[in-house]
Amino acid sequence: MTVPSSPASAGVPAVRCRSLGVSFGSVRALHRVSLDLAPGRIHALVGQNGAGKTTLAKVLGGLQAPDTGDVHIAGREIPPGDVRAARAAGLAMVHQHFSLPPSFTVAEALELTAARPGGRPLYRRNELHRRWRDDVAEIGGEAVLSTRIRDLPVETRQSLEIVRAMAADARILMLDEPTALLTPAAIDALFERLRRLREDGVTILVVLHKLREVAAVADTVSVLRDGELVLGPNEMSEVSQGRLSDAIVGPASQADRAVGVEAAPGAEQQTLLELARVSSRASAFEPGLGGIDLSVEAGEIVGIAGVEGNGQRSLVSVIAGLNAVTEGSVLLGGTDVTRAPPARRRRRGLRLVPFDRNSEGISRRAPLWLNQSALRLIGRRRRRLPLISLRQYKRQAATEMDQWRVRYDAVTQPAESLSGGNVQRLILSRELAPGLQVLVAAQPTRGLDFSATSFVRRSLRGLRDAGAGVLLVSSDLDELFELSDRVLVIYGGRIVAGFEAPYERRAVGDAMTGARR
């Protein structure tokens, strides 16, 4: 249960909560969480997917009313679920999902959150610009004020979220998984920013996934597991890495099964996936592909590195058959599939872990069993009748999901009711089924917790050793270096560089930013 701790701090804690409890239906998201955060420090909150981190952050920020317990900010009790009261007490929040309306200009977005009752109801454009000029000095100055949110790069959006939070004179800043979307360089810049805020006396609570990041930035660490606070807040110097991992994963964590595929006989040294001078049209978010040459052999993992928005999504879509190719050809196992529909590619052994698991990886409203057996449904097995047995499909889906340790209540519940990490497990349980030849994995570990991440990485290695080919698209350089046999760098829709182990972080980074072409 709760480890009573909290270092003796001068004065009142910046944030104090007592026996918070939140339930969503039958799921217990938070249970008797009590926490004191000392002022002027950087506190990290860690835990597995679904451990309740985001829920805790939302409760503290007033976005979610708790079922039990209370929240005090700087000594004042906050009415449950009152965003304005939490803000008035000096607490600001940077959410996991960006919280600024895409069509707003930067100035409008800042004004939206700063607007408080009593201010003049009308405004003029240049008045807004004058007001916010100083706040955006660090992220591009006045010119950025008339840019629309949707046109901003990811890093700037994140910085803007912090600007917005600090513009309210926040004394306490909460960040919910701020590093999930950022490149390594941007993460460093973010941490530097947090340290500077700490110098100014701001209390920071940051939800993180990676222990490396926790070690890099945090003064204290707290661990949530299954909605309960199992550790902390403890000084970073007091807890060992091992104890932290144990606290996160919990006792007697059962081992995940190793993943095996049936390697096609004689598949050694065969080119499983080949792209020859492939070009495609630009989308709203990304440049199109400009003549990509790429091949994935049997038994290798090819990594694709790149700053987000440089054509990775187009690349994955083109291979999956979701985007049209304007030039060049795509070959799967030596067969030209340039014009083949997605289902035919799937039957040839192409498997896909898409970028956006909620919108592309599952059918949100469809039941779990249907999501799980989607590939079996397009399979071309000879049957006497073109009918399926629902009971058999449901049973098989349940078996598969249990093996991948998807946490669910019933196979008939809609897929959208799963938490992020569980959705990824569901997708993996479907895609990594027998028959796999090539796996295209886009950000397969984004937003996954420690144990799920290592599990996915083990699975990818297992696939390679069994003779499959893997194309790994990731913005996490550590992941790419750890897993890949080769790393290609994509920039502006082209492959601009290729690297082999041992990797030089600096050189890859230069290629990613276009400094080396």
Added chain:
Amino acid sequence: MEQILATTLRSAAPLVLVATAGVFAFRAGIFHLGLEGLMITGAFTTVAVAEATGSVELGILAAIGVCMALSAVYWWVIGPLGANVIIAGLGLTSIGLGGTAFALGAIFDRRGSLFTDVVLPRPVSGITSGPGVIVSEHSILVWLTPLIVLAAWVVLRRSRFGLRLAAAGEYPFAARTAGVNPSIMRLQALLIAGALCALGGAELSVGALHNFTENMTNGRGFIAFVAVIFGAWHPIGAAFAGLFFGFADAIGIQSQINITERVPREFVLMIPFVLTIFAVWLGGLWRRRSLEAEAGYAELREPDY
């Protein structure tokens, strides 16, 4: 020509008022298909109360009250009760069309239409020739319409209320993190829309005419809906779209008078609708803008889990 322009203004004013109502609703993320029903309710209530009390001002105030009350009910059905926005909107339209016809019989014991002598004042009248014809014989509401549109623009594009409204429609999560309750914003938008629809209906019955007739809106609420999309959700854009549809209507009316001898009547009657289809196609070119309030709409369809 002067006659066509004069008719354009007269036809456009109710369209523009109701389109402005639609802009408020759309910005809040509501695909408001109840505009027609609110409009006819406004037309009927104005005539009924004006005839009963002898005061057109009281008639309009009553119409605004009734339409806002109906809008509040609509909000309650699509918000707290979670009904489908489109179906509930069409239901509102049916209630308006059917309810006014029923009330006409039940209260006034009439069928078809109800005449009144109590109408809106017409600031300029009696001009029968020259360019002055264009501005002659218009009700005070036609004169006020540009001011109302301008006010709508200020509220939507230059006020903090407008920012909150747009955030609630476009990205409810953003509104929530700013301490704004999107559901309350939707209610406010619908109340404003209700009041504007009442004005549009009143212009139709006691502004341009002297009577209420069953189904007198004749699809104008839906044309206003199209004007909102055509005008890219912008109050000024929607106003010009409404003006355009009013022009199409005027051509239809004028050519009925002038050229029916040579061209079949049915073809002439088609003109406004053909122009509408053309306009909708043209409006598709601004499609990107029209995606903006979709998140708000999605939230109405699929509330939080």
